[in-house]
Amino acid sequence: MTTMKTTAPTRMTTIKTTFFSTLFVIGIGWVLPHPIASGVQPPGGTVAFTQPPLLVGAKTPYPDTDVPDTTYYFTLELSPNAGAPLQRVAFSQTEGSQLIRFDLKDSYAFEGTQGHQGPKLPLQPPAKGDSRTRNITVTFDPPVPPGKTVTIALRTVRNPLYDGTYLFGVTTFPAGEQTTGQFIGYGRLQFYTDVP
Numbered sequence: 001m002t003t004m005k006t007t008a009p010t011r012m013t014t015i016k017t018t019f020f021s022t023l024f025v026i027g028i029g030w031v032l033p034h035p036i037a038s039g040v041q042p043p044g045g046t047v048a049f050t051q052p053p054l055l056v057g058a059k060t061p062y063p064d065t066d067v068p069d070t071t072y073y074f075t076l077e078l079s080p081n082a083g084a085p086l087q088r089v090a091f092s093q094t095e096g097s098q099l100i101r102f103d104l105k106d107s108y109a110f111e112g113t114q115g116h117q118g119p120k121l122p123l124q125p126p127a128k129g130d131s132r133t134r135n136i137t138v139t140f141d142p143p144v145p146p147g148k149t150v151t152i153a154l155r156t157v158r159n160p161l162y163d164g165t166y167l168f169g170v171t172t173f174p175a176g177e178q179t180t181g182q183f184i185g186y187g188r189l190q191f192y193t194d195v196p
Contacts, residue, residue: 047176050083055170056149058187059114060159065191068158069103073114074170074187075151078144084174085143089152090181093134096166101157102136104129109138109152121150143175163193 056075078086093100105125111118124139138152160166168187173179 046178046180047084047174048180049172049174049182051079051081052182052184053078053082053086053172055185055187056113058168058189060189061114062159063189063191065159065163065193066161070156070159072154072156072168072187072189073151074154074168075113075149076170076172076184077149078146080147082146082174084176085145086140086150086172087143087175087179088137088139088173088181090171090173091136091138091154091187092169092171094167094169094186096160097162097164098160099134100160100166102129103155103157104136106155107138107153108155109140109150111151112149113151117151160191163191165190 053076056077058075059073060070062070074089074091076086076089107123109121109123111121121144122141124141129136136154138154144150166189168189169183170185170187171181171183173181
């Protein structure tokens with residue numbers, strides 16, 4: 001009798017555990033992809049990427065301090081499954097001992113990478129910058145379709161006077177009236193002081 005009482009609840013507990021584990025796994029499999037699949041335009045009307053762009057890297061050909069009139073290259077890959085074209089890219093300097101000043105009227109963008117430049121991509125003039133918040137926004141006109149690799153070339157007034165690591169947070173926005181920006185990472189630039 002005692003044996004029956006312990007085995008019956010144990011068997012029932014096993015059945016319940018198996019049922020709820022299976023339900024949980026099925027639920028996870030259905031629930032997680034659902035927002036991603038409908039992420040292009042959720043019910044609220046806000047547009048978001050199904051798969052956000054990938055920040056491939058950030059480079060400058062002149063990493064010495066105090067070099068005038070240089071360019072910083074930020075390369076992004078847009079997945080063919082992005083779900084929406086790329087409209088805007090926002091940069092925010094989050095680290096560095098000096099605020100870097102940009103010459104936004106001469107900044108530009110192109111298909112490809114710094115080493116393999118393709119055709120130029122039109123930008124909505126001018127690119128916007130805010131020295132208070134350390135933010136820069138570049139708007140593509142027209143938006144860049146999914147499946148492309150693009151590089152944004154931000155022209156500077158000059159490299160910083162002080163060496164060290166400078167980080168730029170990168171956030172991308174799809175085309176649309178109401179959009180959700182997605183942070184895709186930090187572009188890291190390292191500057192060095194010339195050693196005599």
